[in-house]
Amino acid sequence: MEQLWSDASLWVGLALISSLISLRIGISVALIELAVGIVAGNTIHLPITEWVNFLASFGAVVLTFLAGAELESRTLKRFWKESLLLGILSFLAPFGLSWLAAQFLLGWKQSAAQIAGLAMSTTSVAVVYAVMLESGLNEKPVGKLILAACFVTDLGTVIALGLLFASFGLHFWIFVGVTIIALFLLPKFTRFYLIRVNAHSSEPEVKYVYLVLMLLAYLAVGGGSEGVLPAYLVGMVLADTFLANKELIRRMRATTFALLTPFYFLKAGSLVDLKAVLASIGLVVLFFFLKTLAKFLGLYPTGAAFGFTRRVNLYTNLMMCTGLTFGTIAALYGLTHRIINKEQYSILVVTVILTAIIPTLIAQAFFEPKGKEREVLFEDKGGERDV
Amino acid sequence: MFNKILVAYDGSDGAKLALEKVTELAKVTSTVLHLLAVGRIPEYAETVSETEEAREQARSYYSKIMEDAADHLKQRGLSAKIHIDFGKPADTILRIAEDLRVDLLVLGTHPHSALRRRVLGATADKVIDHAHCSVLVVRHAG
Numbered sequence: 001m002e003q004l005w006s007d008a009s010l011w012v013g014l015a016l017i018s019s020l021i022s023l024r025i026g027i028s029v030a031l032i033e034l035a036v037g038i039v040a041g042n043t044i045h046l047p048i049t050e051w052v053n054f055l056a057s058f059g060a061v062v063l064t065f066l067a068g069a070e071l072e073s074r075t076l077k078r079f080w081k082e083s084l085l086l087g088i089l090s091f092l093a094p095f096g097l098s099w100l101a102a103q104f105l106l107g108w109k110q111s112a113a114q115i116a117g118l119a120m121s122t123t124s125v126a127v128v129y130a131v132m133l134e135s136g137l138n139e140k141p142v143g144k145l146i147l148a149a150c151f152v153t154d155l156g157t158v159i160a161l162g163l164l165f166a167s168f169g170l171h172f173w174i175f176v177g178v179t180i181i182a183l184f185l186l187p188k189f190t191r192f193y194l195i196r197v198n199a200h201s202s203e204p205e206v207k208y209v210y211l212v213l214m215l216l217a218y219l220a221v222g223g224g225s226e227g228v229l230p231a232y233l234v235g236m237v238l239a240d241t242f243l244a245n246k247e248l249i250r251r252m253r254a255t256t257f258a259l260l261t262p263f264y265f266l267k268a269g270s271l272v273d274l275k276a277v278l279a280s281i282g283l284v285v286l287f288f289f290l291k292t293l294a295k296f297l298g299l300y301p302t303g304a305a306f307g308f309t310r311r312v313n314l315y316t317n318l319m320m321c322t323g324l325t326f327g328t329i330a331a332l333y334g335l336t337h338r339i340i341n342k343e344q345y346s347i348l349v350v351t352v353i354l355t356a357i358i359p360t361l362i363a364q365a366f367f368e369p370k371g372k373e374r375e376v377l378f379e380d381k382g383g384e385r386d387v
Numbered sequence: 388m389f390n391k392i393l394v395a396y397d398g399s400d401g402a403k404l405a406l407e408k409v410t411e412l413a414k415v416t417s418t419v420l421h422l423l424a425v426g427r428i429p430e431y432a433e434t435v436s437e438t439e440e441a442r443e444q445a446r447s448y449y450s451k452i453m454e455d456a457a458d459h460l461k462q463r464g465l466s467a468k469i470h471i472d473f474g475k476p477a478d479t480i481l482r483i484a485e486d487l488r489v490d491l492l493v494l495g496t497h498p499h500s501a502l503r504r505r506v507l508g509a510t511a512d513k514v515i516d517h518a519h520c521s522v523l524v525v526r527h528a529g
Contacts, residue, residue: 022429026475030433063433070435126432133428133438134474135482249436261433325433356431364478 007047014040015262030265030324034353037269046270056267059260060329061213064228066253067125068235069242071151075144082145082306086299087152090320093298094291095121101290112344114164115334119348120291122157122326123150124356128319131360135368142312142369146319155232157326161333162229175223179216179230183237190241205248206255228329268328268349271335276343277350287351295321311369318363327352389491393421395480398452401495401527406456408525409493410463420467421487422456424449425479442473477513490520497527
């Protein structure tokens with residue numbers, strides 16, 4: 001019992017240090033927790049117990065739910081053609097190229113190469129949103145389109161992660177059936193439930209969401225799939241309900257960021273072996289460029305075909321090169337299911353961290369649409385037209 | 388001399404001193420004053436709502452500060468347009484200055500340690516280097 005409290009104090013102490021650093025330097029606590037986890041994992045060797053594993057896994061599930069619940073369905077409907085095509089290509093191109101390179105160039109096993117593809121396929125809606133908020137682009141057509149496309153990309157990653165390694169036995173089909181029914185019923189039932197419980201101080205709404213996520217995660221894992229798949233889908237179908245109830249999101253975020261996600265990011269960081277990264281720094285560079293190249297190959301011609309101005313097209317490409325949460329989720333899934341080894345995991349996670357930072361810096365420094373460019377998205381032969 | 392002035396204001400002693408100097412300048416010229424507060428939002432966020440919440444907190448924090456600044460100007464027979472924006476302070480100040488097409492940018496500063504200046508960089512340094520217009524940096528001794 002004494003050991004439990006000492007372990008807990010260590011983890012929560014590191015989470016607190018991360019928050020204080022984040023507060024001081026203005027960088028998201030997720031990235032700081034990953035960095036603090038890397039340092040702690042390579043120096044004091046953090047104890048990863050069963051309860052840590054549970055909190056970290058549930059943190060990933062709730063974080064995925066929150067990401068899904070941030071979908072703006074109106075934007076997706078408005079730019080459905082562009083966002084679907086850009087989002088799908090933004091997933092498929094880096095997934096395919098990184099998979100092929102890992103398997104045939106580096107000689108990784110097929111399943112390990114697929115994990116590499118998944119980790120490189122992601123974009124980060126939250127990172128992109130924060131960057132665009134600084135320039136006011138989040139309110140402009142170009143910003144809304146990029147965010148909608150990022151949602152589609154992440155959906156591709158989550159579905160692939162949920163299906164690629166599934167066993168497709170009876171339990172899997174039970175999971176699929178229950179999830180489909182749940183996705184169909186949840187929007188209406190949740191609206192009814194929220195009105196009935198009326199924000200009671202015993203937090204029945206938060207417990208309800210947690211219960212839904214835990215039940216579906218139980219079925220997903222039982223069916224050989226992954227808990228983040230139903231979490232993202234449930235988030236998406238409940239997005240409109242939650243957008244209208246920002247106080248509930250705030251309360252969920254408070255519990256999640258205080259007690260769940262620190263364990264997820266600290267654990268994800270602590271499993272990175274710095275010696276392995278230094279020994280394979282070339283592979284980190286390779287994966288980074290593969291991801292960037294693949295995103296450009298997939299997205300630039302498509303953007304040009306849609307008539308994006310050159311600057312908007314380059315900015316869009318760079319923004320969609322970002323990745324953080326889903327990239328680490330895919331890599332951690334691979335490690336915990338023994339699909340990849342610690343060296344491969346370390347390479348992938350460090351690459352994912354770099355993809356959160358470098359493309360956004362380049363995009364902001366050189367390609368951020370300015371002035372009238374922020375208002376204009378498409379360019380056709382007769383000149384420019386607003387959307 | 389200066390038709391449109393933007394004052395970067397965060398309620399700090401340096402900013403208050405800068406506002407005081409601008410007040411003296413504006414009294415003798417017919418100048419349009421703009422006050423800008425820049426709220427920090429976390430970079431590389433985990434969720435959109437994290438950014439949104441930081442934005443709401445910053446807006447609420449700076450609303451009061453800007454109200455006080457506007458009252459201060461009013462007492463001296465002046466008025467200003469208030470702006471609250473979000474992002475990295477230097478980048479945001481430069482962007483808003485360009486958008487508003489101001490011809491003078493004013494900001495207060497206070498001494499940083501050499502290490503902090505080297506690691507984090509000073510907002511004033513970046514603004515001076517990249518501004519499209521003249522910049523007045525009012526240095527607070529404390």
